[in-house]
Amino acid sequence: MYCTTCGNKFIDDPAFCNQCGAPTGKTSNQTVVQPRQSTSVLIGYSSKINDPTFNKYSKKSTTWSFLFAGILAVIAIIAFPIYGNASGDIDWPVSLFYGMGIGGMFLLIALLQTLKKRLDKTWDGEVIYKDAYRQKTRYRDGHVQYNNIYILKIKKDTGGTKKHKWRNIPGPYHYYNIGDKIRHHKGFYYYEKYDKSKDNQIMCAACLSFHDISENVCNRCKCPLLK
Ligand SMILES: [Zn+2]
Ligand SMILES: [Zn+2]
Incomplete structure (x- = not known):
C-alpha cells in the first residue's frame, strides 16, 4: 500500500503516513504514536524549578531538620541533669538550665537555617575558576593523610563571587567548567547550567545525585531534573 499524498510505501497498515502525516483512511487498531513534543530543553534555564515537587521536597527537609534538632534538644535536656547528678559537678536545677540552653541552641540553628533558605534569592552567574589538588595532613603521631580538595569560584552577575571548597567530593568539580553560565535557585545548594x-x-x-542526561525525573527524590 502506498500513501496517496506523497507516494510513501507502507510496510504495515498505518492510520497516518509516517512520512507526510496524511491520513490513510484506515482506522488502525494500533495506537498512533504522535511525535511527542520534547519537554526537555538542554539550552536555557528550565521552568521545571516551579514544579510543586520541589516545594514538597523542601518542606519535607525543613520538617526533618526540626525533628532532628528537637530530638537533640530532648537528649540535651535529659542528659545534662543525669550527668550533673552522677558526677556531682552541676547541681539541680542548674543542670536542667544547661540542658535547656544547649537544647535551645539546636533548635535555634535549625530555625536560622530555615530562615536563610527563605531569605535566599535566585541569581545568575558564571564559573570563573576551578582547581583540584591533593592536601597532605600530617598528624602528631606521624601518620599522614591525603585529601583531594576541589575548588570552584563563581562570579555573580550582580557582583561578588562565591567560592566552594569540597573535600573528596569530585562530582560538582567535574560537572562545572570555567565559562559555564549558571543559575542559583533560591533555597537550593545547586547551580543549573544554562547549556547542558x-x-x-x-x-x-x-x-544532588547524578543521572543520565536522558532521564527526566530523579529516581532518588522524585524531583524533576532541570532541563
Ligand atoms: Zn505520505
Ligand atoms: Zn533527587
Whole structure:
C-alpha cells in the first residue's frame, strides 16, 4: 500500500503516513504514536524549578531538620541533669538550665537555617575558576593523610563571587567548567547550567545525585531534573 499524498510505501497498515502525516483512511487498531513534543530543553534555564515537587521536597527537609534538632534538644535536656547528678559537678536545677540552653541552641540553628533558605534569592552567574589538588595532613603521631580538595569560584552577575571548597567530593568539580553560565535557585545548594547540550550527565537540584542526561525525573527524590 502506498500513501496517496506523497507516494510513501507502507510496510504495515498505518492510520497516518509516517512520512507526510496524511491520513490513510484506515482506522488502525494500533495506537498512533504522535511525535511527542520534547519537554526537555538542554539550552536555557528550565521552568521545571516551579514544579510543586520541589516545594514538597523542601518542606519535607525543613520538617526533618526540626525533628532532628528537637530530638537533640530532648537528649540535651535529659542528659545534662543525669550527668550533673552522677558526677556531682552541676547541681539541680542548674543542670536542667544547661540542658535547656544547649537544647535551645539546636533548635535555634535549625530555625536560622530555615530562615536563610527563605531569605535566599535566585541569581545568575558564571564559573570563573576551578582547581583540584591533593592536601597532605600530617598528624602528631606521624601518620599522614591525603585529601583531594576541589575548588570552584563563581562570579555573580550582580557582583561578588562565591567560592566552594569540597573535600573528596569530585562530582560538582567535574560537572562545572570555567565559562559555564549558571543559575542559583533560591533555597537550593545547586547551580543549573544554562547549556547542558554537551553533557551526558545531569545533577538533581534537590538531592544532588547524578543521572543520565536522558532521564527526566530523579529516581532518588522524585524531583524533576532541570532541563
Ligand atoms: Zn505520505
Ligand atoms: Zn533527587
